[in-house]
Amino acid sequence: MAFLTEIFLSEIIKRPVLDPKGEDLGRVKDVIVVKGDPLPMVAALIVERKKNLYVLPWNSLNIFNKRILSTNTYLDSLALYDLNPDDLLIERDILDKQIVDANGAKVVRVNDIKLGGYNDGAVLMAIDIGVRGIIRRLGVERSCDGLLRLFHFSLPRHLINWNYLQPLRSKLDPITLKVPRQMIADLHPVDIAEIINQISPEEGSHLIKGLDVETAAETLIELKPEVQAGILTSMGAEKAADLIEEMPPDDAADILNDLPIEHAQEILGHVEKEDAEDIQELLGHDEDTAGGLMTNAFIAYGHETTVAEAIERLRHDAKEVENVYYIYVLDRKEKLMGVTSLREIILAEPDCYLADIIRTNVKTILPGAGKMEAAELVAKYNLYALPVVDDGGFIRGIITADDILDILLSAGHRR
Numbered sequence: 001m002a003f004l005t006e007i008f009l010s011e012i013i014k015r016p017v018l019d020p021k022g023e024d025l026g027r028v029k030d031v032i033v034v035k036g037d038p039l040p041m042v043a044a045l046i047v048e049r050k051k052n053l054y055v056l057p058w059n060s061l062n063i064f065n066k067r068i069l070s071t072n073t074y075l076d077s078l079a080l081y082d083l084n085p086d087d088l089l090i091e092r093d094i095l096d097k098q099i100v101d102a103n104g105a106k107v108v109r110v111n112d113i114k115l116g117g118y119n120d121g122a123v124l125m126a127i128d129i130g131v132r133g134i135i136r137r138l139g140v141e142r143s144c145d146g147l148l149r150l151f152h153f154s155l156p157r158h159l160i161n162w163n164y165l166q167p168l169r170s171k172l173d174p175i176t177l178k179v180p181r182q183m184i185a186d187l188h189p190v191d192i193a194e195i196i197n198q199i200s201p202e203e204g205s206h207l208i209k210g211l212d213v214e215t216a217a218e219t220l221i222e223l224k225p226e227v228q229a230g231i232l233t234s235m236g237a238e239k240a241a242d243l244i245e246e247m248p249p250d251d252a253a254d255i256l257n258d259l260p261i262e263h264a265q266e267i268l269g270h271v272e273k274e275d276a277e278d279i280q281e282l283l284g285h286d287e288d289t290a291g292g293l294m295t296n297a298f299i300a301y302g303h304e305t306t307v308a309e310a311i312e313r314l315r316h317d318a319k320e321v322e323n324v325y326y327i328y329v330l331d332r333k334e335k336l337m338g339v340t341s342l343r344e345i346i347l348a349e350p351d352c353y354l355a356d357i358i359r360t361n362v363k364t365i366l367p368g369a370g371k372m373e374a375a376e377l378v379a380k381y382n383l384y385a386l387p388v389v390d391d392g393g394f395i396r397g398i399i400t401a402d403d404i405l406d407i408l409l410s411a412g413h414r415r
Contacts, residue, residue: 130158
């Protein structure tokens, strides 16, 4: 078969296909692709003639290029084709659709599709996401290039290799490659969230379901509140609870706080009792207060704990806490007595008591104080975390520096 090394879908759609006598057999309506190795392969052309559709198998073609499409088959040998939702058609199912560029960590729109020769077949090689793809479909690429050359300017190509693409919709699963799926899973949760923020909750939910639970939970935390709500609403309460259990309690509370009360309670009903109690405690605080900003996951030991004991316990306890900057030290009544840093713990003698290495002038804040007051304290005293203490002197949680940074960035965006 004569196959040019480069051909785009727009260059063959509506083009006539010639039979062995050179007569018009019909015009290309679409292209059927199937899973191939290493890339999706063209299985057949769908040809339209007098409002009837026929399927033209790839192996029946003898010329396939920009200028000539021809087959060794006559019309009376062609099988009629009924549009089948289970078939993957390039124009119907891929063109103009959103696809994740796993290499660039962004969502792109398919303006055209590049086909290429591979062994004796044709494969889906890349998508065109640029302006050139649009003008090519309009049939004015050559004239635009000629005009631009007068001004010593050329229109760049924006092609993305199919190996770096992950279709968003489950409809495209038959040709989804393992490499792109793994590439998305390997992206940083912030990058995955940036992708999901650009697509519909339904598509976002599909993408989330393809991730492991830990990555999915980290990604959900980074999403916009309305997107979080949309995705959790689109999945069952039990699946949503699995994600909530993987989150720090303050992040889980923030997300559930944006859901209708009935739905939030339904999800909490599937969360393990201890985790649910931690989240419920945080849900009781107004989101604009220090209590609403804090997490109740922190490290606190009694003042008679030795450094050696603290280090041993820390090896286990730190696995359940997102950020460990300080160890808070409690008196016999479990009130906050002081604080020590990890650096001081490491440098201290193993048999030394925590009470001997603490700072007692701890900066604290009440649960009902405003979150901007908390931000000011953290900034003023260069704290990594600020303990939230009630009127009785009991520590209820901590506010971490990254939560403060989120507040300051949000305030800056509103200006």
